[in-house]
Amino acid sequence: MNISWLHAAASLGLAYLGMLGLCLGMARHYRQRYHHPLTPGRGRVLRLAGWSGCLLALAPCLAGWGAAQGVVLWIGLLSAAATGLVFLLAWRPPWCTRGGALAALAVLAWLGSLASGG
Amino acid sequence: MKAPTFTQSMSWLHTWSGLLFGWLLVPIFFTGTLAVFEPEISHWMRPEIRHAPAEPARALAVAEARLRQVGEGAPIWRVQMPSSRQPAVGIVWGNREQTREEVLHPVSGEVLPVRATEGGHFFTHFHAELDAGKVGRAIVCLVGLVMLAALINGIVVHKKIFQDFFTFRPQSSAQRSWLDAHNVLGVLGLPFLLLITYTGVVILVDSYLPAATYHFYDGKAGGPRGDVVRSFERRPAGVAAPLPSLAPLLQEAETVLGAGHVGWIGIRAPGDREATVQFMRHLDDRLGAVADHITFAAVSGWELGRQTEWNPVAYAFRTQVGLHLVHFGGYPAQWLYFLSGLAGTAMMAVGLVLFTIKRRKRPGHEFGAATARVYGAIESLNVATVAGVMLASAAFLWANRLLPADLAERAAWEIGAFFAVWALTLVHAGLRAPGAAWRGQLYAAGLAWALLPLCDVAGAPGLLDAMRLGVDLTALVGGLALVYLGWRVSRRFAAAAAKEAA
Numbered sequence: 001m002n003i004s005w006l007h008a009a010a011s012l013g014l015a016y017l018g019m020l021g022l023c024l025g026m027a028r029h030y031r032q033r034y035h036h037p038l039t040p041g042r043g044r045v046l047r048l049a050g051w052s053g054c055l056l057a058l059a060p061c062l063a064g065w066g067a068a069q070g071v072v073l074w075i076g077l078l079s080a081a082a083t084g085l086v087f088l089l090a091w092r093p094p095w096c097t098r099g100g101a102l103a104a105l106a107v108l109a110w111l112g113s114l115a116s117g118g
Numbered sequence: 119m120k121a122p123t124f125t126q127s128m129s130w131l132h133t134w135s136g137l138l139f140g141w142l143l144v145p146i147f148f149t150g151t152l153a154v155f156e157p158e159i160s161h162w163m164r165p166e167i168r169h170a171p172a173e174p175a176r177a178l179a180v181a182e183a184r185l186r187q188v189g190e191g192a193p194i195w196r197v198q199m200p201s202s203r204q205p206a207v208g209i210v211w212g213n214r215e216q217t218r219e220e221v222l223h224p225v226s227g228e229v230l231p232v233r234a235t236e237g238g239h240f241f242t243h244f245h246a247e248l249d250a251g252k253v254g255r256a257i258v259c260l261v262g263l264v265m266l267a268a269l270i271n272g273i274v275v276h277k278k279i280f281q282d283f284f285t286f287r288p289q290s291s292a293q294r295s296w297l298d299a300h301n302v303l304g305v306l307g308l309p310f311l312l313l314i315t316y317t318g319v320v321i322l323v324d325s326y327l328p329a330a331t332y333h334f335y336d337g338k339a340g341g342p343r344g345d346v347v348r349s350f351e352r353r354p355a356g357v358a359a360p361l362p363s364l365a366p367l368l369q370e371a372e373t374v375l376g377a378g379h380v381g382w383i384g385i386r387a388p389g390d391r392e393a394t395v396q397f398m399r400h401l402d403d404r405l406g407a408v409a410d411h412i413t414f415a416a417v418s419g420w421e422l423g424r425q426t427e428w429n430p431v432a433y434a435f436r437t438q439v440g441l442h443l444v445h446f447g448g449y450p451a452q453w454l455y456f457l458s459g460l461a462g463t464a465m466m467a468v469g470l471v472l473f474t475i476k477r478r479k480r481p482g483h484e485f486g487a488a489t490a491r492v493y494g495a496i497e498s499l500n501v502a503t504v505a506g507v508m509l510a511s512a513a514f515l516w517a518n519r520l521l522p523a524d525l526a527e528r529a530a531w532e533i534g535a536f537f538a539v540w541a542l543t544l545v546h547a548g549l550r551a552p553g554a555a556w557r558g559q560l561y562a563a564g565l566a567w568a569l570l571p572l573c574d575v576a577g578a579p580g581l582l583d584a585m586r587l588g589v590d591l592t593a594l595v596g597g598l599a600l601v602y603l604g605w606r607v608s609r610r611f612a613a614a615a616a617k618e619a620a
Contacts, residue, residue, distance in 0.1 A: 008450035023284045068405045076454045090286040
């Protein structure tokens with residue numbers, strides 16, 4: 001498989017984790033997933049993590065495509081991640097956090113390939 | 119009567135421009151989405167071509183050998199080099215009025231007996247000018263502007279962009295859930311929708327106000343391009359001189375353009391003392407759609423000129439073109455565009471559906487006594503421009519496998535199949551009740567796409583290669599999604615009917 005797919009998967013994974021943080025950082029969606037209210041402290045942590053994930057998603061894109069094309073893909077992948085998340089949250093709320101685990105796996109695979117000099 | 123507020127005015131504009139132009143926007147957006155994979159669809163539509171690993175020197179050698187056989191005396195030769203998305207060698211020969219072309223195996227040089235077809239280019243062509251020449255282009259220009267406006271006034275109407283960023287409530291009422299879907303797809307897809315619409319308008323910029331370029335370039339089409347892209351051709355001397363082998367020139371061109379990066383080769387006046395050979399770089403690894411090129415005198419082998427640095431305005435403009443065409447970024451970028459395009463198509467289709475859902479509940483009486491009849495016509499048009507165009511697109515691909523290979527005007531018949539089926543869907547939608555029309559056409563479109571792999575295997579000999587398989591699997595998944603959608607929609611209609619009867 002082409003290495004560029006791994007960059008894309010990692011960026012999508014980080015974008016998904018970021019969007020998940022921003023989403024669960026909103027009282028309405030936190031309740032939708034966990035059926036109990038969101039505490040202000042946890043909300044702040046989730047939103048901070050969310051913004052970080054969205055920003056970090058830029059890194060694999062830059063690594064794979066350089067600045068010009070990387071930024072285009074980054075923004076596109078943020079949209080794609082958020083769209084997937086919205087439909088999971090609406091139809092299968094518990095799956096949206098399981099999706100997060102899958103996303104984390106993609107990021108780890110990417111980091112692994114970086115560490116092994118791939 | 120009170121004057122409407124700004125938001126109300128924008129809402130009115132969004133509703134009506136969205137409806138009237140949506141009937142064109144959905145087909146334009148859908149075919150544009152398919153056009154992302156134009157090379158793959160073209161490959162699927164010419165199953166005589168098998169994917170074979172090609173090597174540039176060998177590919178040029180087979181092209182050159184064939185052109186020397188058949189192109190004798192033609193002042194123009196062109197070679198399309200094989201690439202990962204276009205595995206065969208294309209050759210063209212002729213003069214300014216008339217050209218002929220053939221497709222060659224990149225290794226053996228065998229002339230492949232490909233069927234006549236417009237290929238995936240039909241979708242690109244329909245997307246850009248509705249297959250209707252200048253008039254079609256003018257309509258697409260207008261539709262592009264309206265789309266851009268609808269995106270902006272949609273933001274104004276929506277207001278709660280950030281609060282409702284992740285909000286989709288499919289369990290709510292029909293109107294609520296469709297509105298949520300429309301909003302969420304529109305808001306989350308907004309960067310792509312703005313980018314693709316804006317760059318689409320920019321590509322057509324010369325068609326909006328052609329007067330100035332017409333005036334300054336004496337009515338010559340492509341005048342501004344000629345100012346930027348230099349030609350190093352020479353006037354033929356009328357003195358015969360044998361054309362030397364092109365292989366050493368390819369080697370030299372590759373040191374300038376990059377190994378494996380030559381996309382097109384143009385040979386002018388082969389057999390003349392002043393013959394030239396131009397090598398053009400392909401675009402698939404850069405955002406800006408500018409093709410570097412280098413030209414040699416064929417007989418002496420001297421370089422006549424090259425363009426590998428471009429003026430910044432050319433870069434700026436062609437970057438916007440490149441952003442629209444997505445030749446860059448490889449399959450991850452193309453898949454991203456494809457999926458974003460489908461999401462955008464869905465957003466607009468849902469917008470059309472919303473119009474009728476709102477009014478089914480609470481008629482607006484906009485057309486006086488004729489309101490019910492006009493609503494019926496609107497519903498029919500909605501079905502035919504959403505589900506109908508999807509069925510027609512599948513019919514285009516089915517026609518490619520079903521029409522006999524030696525049929526006269528074969529390529530035109532394939533396109534005819536698209537328009538004939540599309541016209542039939544309009545008739546069908548006009549005759550059936552809304553629920554039955556949606557169900558029937560979504561099922562038909564879904565089955566037509568889902569069964570495309572069978573049609574492929576049964577209608578074309580030989581093993582599938584990765585590209586054909588990719589088209590088949592994508593068609594299968596998309597088709598199943600449409601069948602599922604048809605089933606959901608028919609259940610909704612049945613539930614609504616049961617509620618009414620009770």
